[in-house]
Amino acid sequence: MMQTHPTPKPGFARKALDAVTRLTDSFSYPLRLSHYVELVNPLWATHAMQARVEQVWDETKNARTLTLKPGLNWRGFRAGQHIRLGIPVDGKHFTRTYTISSPPEREDGRFTITVKAIEGGTISHHLVRNVRVGDYLPIGLPHGDFHLPDAQPVSPLFITAGSGATPAMSMLRSMIAQERLVDTVHIHYAPHEFDVIFGKDFQQLAREHPRYAYHPVYTQQIGEPAVAGGHFSAEQLNRLCPDWQSREVYACGPQSLLAALELHFGNAGRARHLHTERFRAAFAEIPAQATGGRVSFARAGVQVDADATTSLLRVAEQAGMNPPHGCRMGICHACDTRLVSGCVRDLRTGKVHNEAGSVIQPCVCASAGDCELDL
Amino acid sequence: MNTHALPVKLTDAQIEEFGRELDAMREEVIDSRGEADRRYIVTLIRIQRSMALAGRILILASILLLPAWEHGFASTAGFWLLLALGTLSLALAKIIENMEIGHNVLHAQWDWMNDPTIQSGTWEWDHVCPSDQWMHSHNIRHHTWTNVLGKDPDIGYGLLRMSAAQRWKPFHLGQPIYALLLALLFEWGVAIQELELGKFFTKKEHIETVGPQLRRTGRKIAAQVTKDYIAWPLLGVALTLPFALAGVGPSLLTVFLAVLGAGAVACLARSLWTYLIIFCGHFPEDVHVFSKAQVENETRARWYVRQMLGSCNIGGGRLFHVLSGNLSHQIEHHLFPDLPSNRYPGLAVRVRALASRYGIPYNTGSLTRQFGTTLMKIVRLSLPGGGAAAAA
Ligand SMILES: Cc1cc2nc3c(=O)[nH]c(=O)nc-3n(C[C@H](O)[C@H](O)[C@H](O)COP(=O)(O)OP(=O)(O)OC[C@H]3O[C@@H](n4cnc5c(N)ncnc54)[C@H](O)[C@@H]3O)c2cc1C
Ligand code: FES
Numbered sequence: 001m002m003q004t005h006p007t008p009k010p011g012f013a014r015k016a017l018d019a020v021t022r023l024t025d026s027f028s029y030p031l032r033l034s035h036y037v038e039l040v041n042p043l044w045a046t047h048a049m050q051a052r053v054e055q056v057w058d059e060t061k062n063a064r065t066l067t068l069k070p071g072l073n074w075r076g077f078r079a080g081q082h083i084r085l086g087i088p089v090d091g092k093h094f095t096r097t098y099t100i101s102s103p104p105e106r107e108d109g110r111f112t113i114t115v116k117a118i119e120g121g122t123i124s125h126h127l128v129r130n131v132r133v134g135d136y137l138p139i140g141l142p143h144g145d146f147h148l149p150d151a152q153p154v155s156p157l158f159i160t161a162g163s164g165a166t167p168a169m170s171m172l173r174s175m176i177a178q179e180r181l182v183d184t185v186h187i188h189y190a191p192h193e194f195d196v197i198f199g200k201d202f203q204q205l206a207r208e209h210p211r212y213a214y215h216p217v218y219t220q221q222i223g224e225p226a227v228a229g230g231h232f233s234a235e236q237l238n239r240l241c242p243d244w245q246s247r248e249v250y251a252c253g254p255q256s257l258l259a260a261l262e263l264h265f266g267n268a269g270r271a272r273h274l275h276t277e278r279f280r281a282a283f284a285e286i287p288a289q290a291t292g293g294r295v296s297f298a299r300a301g302v303q304v305d306a307d308a309t310t311s312l313l314r315v316a317e318q319a320g321m322n323p324p325h326g327c328r329m330g331i332c333h334a335c336d337t338r339l340v341s342g343c344v345r346d347l348r349t350g351k352v353h354n355e356a357g358s359v360i361q362p363c364v365c366a367s368a369g370d371c372e373l374d375l
Numbered sequence: 376m377n378t379h380a381l382p383v384k385l386t387d388a389q390i391e392e393f394g395r396e397l398d399a400m401r402e403e404v405i406d407s408r409g410e411a412d413r414r415y416i417v418t419l420i421r422i423q424r425s426m427a428l429a430g431r432i433l434i435l436a437s438i439l440l441l442p443a444w445e446h447g448f449a450s451t452a453g454f455w456l457l458l459a460l461g462t463l464s465l466a467l468a469k470i471i472e473n474m475e476i477g478h479n480v481l482h483a484q485w486d487w488m489n490d491p492t493i494q495s496g497t498w499e500w501d502h503v504c505p506s507d508q509w510m511h512s513h514n515i516r517h518h519t520w521t522n523v524l525g526k527d528p529d530i531g532y533g534l535l536r537m538s539a540a541q542r543w544k545p546f547h548l549g550q551p552i553y554a555l556l557l558a559l560l561f562e563w564g565v566a567i568q569e570l571e572l573g574k575f576f577t578k579k580e581h582i583e584t585v586g587p588q589l590r591r592t593g594r595k596i597a598a599q600v601t602k603d604y605i606a607w608p609l610l611g612v613a614l615t616l617p618f619a620l621a622g623v624g625p626s627l628l629t630v631f632l633a634v635l636g637a638g639a640v641a642c643l644a645r646s647l648w649t650y651l652i653i654f655c656g657h658f659p660e661d662v663h664v665f666s667k668a669q670v671e672n673e674t675r676a677r678w679y680v681r682q683m684l685g686s687c688n689i690g691g692g693r694l695f696h697v698l699s700g701n702l703s704h705q706i707e708h709h710l711f712p713d714l715p716s717n718r719y720p721g722l723a724v725r726v727r728a729l730a731s732r733y734g735i736p737y738n739t740g741s742l743t744r745q746f747g748t749t750l751m752k753i754v755r756l757s758l759p760g761g762g763a764a765a766a767a
Contacts, residue, residue, distance in 0.1 A: 027431075027606045029598045030499035036428050039421065048492060086491075091413035093489040138491075320406070322489040 042136045043071040050136045054110060059197045063116040063163060064128045065101065069109065070139060077104055077111075077142030078150070079174035080167040080250070080277070084326055085113070086138035089126050092322045093138075095334070096123050099166040099252075099277070100142065101198075105177035114197060116163035122317070146250070146277040147171070154248040155182055157241055159232070159261060161189035161253030165197045167277055168250065172205060172212065185213045185241045189231070189253065191220045215240045232260045245270065252277040281329035281364050284350035293370040297321060298340050300375060311347065312362035316375060323362065323375050330364035337362055342371025380669040381680050383735055393733050394676020397710060400725060404714050408487055415717045416485055416493065419697075420476060427468035431607060433461030434637045438611055441633075443625035458637055466641040467698070470648050472501045474700025479716045481510045486713075503596045504566035508588065512569055518712050522657055522664045522685035529657065530664065532557065532568055536756045538664045543759040550757040558650040559643065566592060603642060608634040648698070651746060652689070656705040659687045660748035661738055682709040683730060688723065688739035696720060706737065 024033040038045035043052060055067035077083075082099040098113040117128040131137070148154065148171055158168040165188060175181040190196040196216060206214040217240075219230035237244055251261050251274060258276050265274040290308040295315055297303070306315040313335055316323050326334030330348055336359050343354040345368040346361075352368050353360060362373065377386050385393070437457035442449050477500030479485070485493045500506050512528060520526035524540055531537040535554060536547045557564045570588060611634040618624035663684040670681065689695075689703040696703050696719075704719035707726055714722070730737040755761045 026598070026601050027610070029602045030501060031424075036424060039425055039428065088410070088413060088488070088490070091409040091411070091488055093491070322487060324489065 046073055049073045049139055051139045053131055053133050053135045060195045063197050065112050065114045067110050067112050075141055078147035079103055079170040080147035081142040081144040083142050084140035087123050094123050095326050097327050101166040101169045103170050103174035103177050105174055114166050153182055156184050157244055157247040157249045158186040159251040161257050163197055164252035167252050169198050181211055183211050187215045187240050189217050192218050192222050232257055249274045255282055281348055283347040292367045295367050296372040297375045298372055306367045308366055310366055312365050325363055328363045330361050335361055335363045338374035340372040340374050343369040344371050379677055391676045394679050396729055397679050401711055404718050412715050413488055423468050423471045426464050430461045430465030430468055433457055434634055435611055438630050441625040462637040462640050466644040469641055469645040470698055475697050478700050481506055483713050484715045503562055503599050504569050505591050505595045508569045521682055523670055524664055537658050539762040547757050551754055554753050558647055561646040561650040603638040607638055652699045652702050654749050655689050655745040658749040659745040662687055683735055687745055689742050689745050
């Protein structure tokens with residue numbers, strides 16, 4: 001007979017620890033003991049988690065790997081998951097999400113993230129150029145459903161581009177560490193052979209592990225603008241991975257690549273076997289005649305003109321505000337606010353919202369005429 | 376055209392222009408907030424917490440020097456010295472926590488950083504009054520209605536007669552004594568004022584709202600008292616207990632009283648200091664108070680003028696300004712309550728020049744002058760009249 005498990009009661013150790021914490025916190029009220037422990041070593045604090053930058057390494061001309069040592073509250077993760085990172089820039093605290101690029105099996109308790117500086121980006125550039133060894137950055141716990149199944153074996157096909165290599169790197173190294181690397185194919189898109197995040201590492205892994213087939217695809221040649229047929233196509237897929245119909249596909253890269261993959265695998269009836277990770281939200285087509293409008297931020301007392309495609313979160317930031325946010329792609333609801341009046345468009349669906357008082361996500365909504373937000 | 380009722384020789388249009396100049400200053404500071412400001416508050420918080428911790432450790436360590444230990448370093452003088460140092464460090468930490476950090480964080484001065492650990496909405500301070508309750512009456516009532524009779528709860532804290540325009544009652548005869556008691560128990564006075572217990576006796580519906588508020592304040596008080604007057608003294612006792620059982624060392628009562636006393640003195644020092652600074656904010660000689668009629672239909676620019684006329688600065692050095700939470704720049708604080716306090720010294724220079732250009736009084740003076748005239752007012756107004764001496 002199967003036994004039904006009652007909801008687990010906190011164990012004795014947990015209860016004892018809670019009691020001790022309550023006791024020690026009564027010495028430091030209204031703070032917690034942890035606030036004072038933080039003075040000695042920020043990594044020992046338990047009221048908020050930080051990570052210390054231990055090492056930096058340039059992967060390409062505009063991508064850098066940061067090795068981070070997390071605080072005591074850190075918990076294990078699955079290869080492919082991501083964390084939220086808090087970054088102060090010009091005195092303001094911003095949040096961005098980064099995939100862990102090292103495997104969970106790494107033994108020194110550290111992990112890495114690999115950041116590519118986005119042109120016109122606010123934060124990624126700062127992480128790539130200005131963060132120094134010894135800096136402390138607030139971090140969150142690992143999250144995300146883009147990971148390999150825990151136990152059952154799959155033959156993966158990784159399709160990645162640019163900084164989308166990060167989850168694949170973590171998964172590969174994890175499978176190797178667990179000695180469960182099965183027949184794996186990896187198609188990776190990058191500008192040219194000297195501009196590949198983890199380019200050398202993937203090649204090295206391919207040499208050491210015959211079951212791992214690495215196919216770099218370069219979309220430019222040095223000195224030449226673009227390579228014909230460099231981007232994803234059915235023909236290319238058949239050539240590089242003839243048995244793609246029997247694989248679980250893990251894809252991470254820009255929207256154009258993921259859209260092409262979704263179309264292709266959908267048509268082949270294999271949509272369920274395509275797992276994607278997006279670094280930014282997929283936006284719907286915006287009607288060409290769509291116009292923006294005047295955006296008012298009621299609490300800040302700020303009014304600016306905005307177009308129909310820029311997210312209201314960005315509009316607010318460009319106006320010098322710093323509203324709360326997390327994922328910036330409509331997942332976490334950290335940015336939720338009320339639409340006081342007017343009209344906004346959800347960029348993911350293209351649907352227009354004009355119900356005054358309704359909750360909207362400014363990170364994935366743009367103005368669709370004049371509007372006022374409770375920010 | 377002159378429709379305003381403020382005691383300044385300016386036309387409506389001139390007042391509006393004065394307001395625009397202040398708005399421009401405010402915009403300039405907002406646009407230039409950045410990394411240096413963040414470093415200021417983050418560093419100050421770290422220093423303050425280190426001082427609190429050091430103070431507590433020194434206080435406990437002083438126990439080790441009690442003569443009863445009979446070891447080579449034990450001496451009464453050494454014990455008192457260490458105890459005094461620890462108490463000083465703790466008192467300064469408590470002062471900075473309430474004044475430059477807590478008060479200003481609760482004014483949302485640092486919310487722009489978006490740092491989740493330094494937000495007015497979640498900050499709790501080392502004070503018996505829960506911070507959100509205090510924020511409500513302080514930020515909204517006191518800062519909106521500064522020095523408006525019948526509107527500003529801080530004119531005499533519902534206890535003292537601080538303006539000749541307030542009607543004299545025989546009760547006020549005792550106000551030098553009430554003022555002294557308030558100085559000794561300022562923190563508690565503030566917490567009690569927040570509860571508006573006066574209404575409790577006059578308005579029935581107040582009972583429903585005051586109930587939950589009272590419970591929250593009660594919990595806060597319990598936690599504060601536990602920390603300062605029970606937990607730390609008992610820790611001292613716990614550390615000496617094994618020795619006491621073995622028959623060596625000081626008596627447990629001595630240890631308990633030493634640690635308790637140090638904590639109590641630190642709290643008392645903070646109470647006196649905050650009272651001193653805060654009473655210099657709106658009560659010194661030549662400060663103006665206003666009637667409700669004077670603030671009817673008040674524009675933003677007139678509000679600025681009223682804040683200037685109703686607030687007083689105190690001169691002093693950099694450390695003094697930090698310890699006073701920059702309330703020594705009370706005028707700038709009242710003009711720009713939500714700008715980071717580390718900017719007030721710089722703003723003060725400009726605001727003072729602006730005031731002189733427009734011929735608006737700028738009330739500043741030494742601590743002695745400001746507090747001295749406040750004391751005189753407390754004494755004078757305990758008797759009926761006093762209009763010539765204190766009224767606007
Ligand atoms: C689950 C998840 C995992 C992620 N993992 C990684 C990672 O491992 N490595 C990494 O470098 N980034 C990763 N990102 C992206 C990262 O969170 C930031 O969005 C990125 O660093 C850009 O931040 P920014 O502040 O510089 O740009 P922003 O100021 O936010 O944006 C600037 C401009 O660039 C555009 N933009 C934003 N993101 C991208 C992008 N990824 N590619 C192209 N244009 C973009 C914006 O639309 C905007 O127009 C991940 C995001 C998510 C949601
Ligand atoms: S920032 Fe996460 S939902 Fe908008």
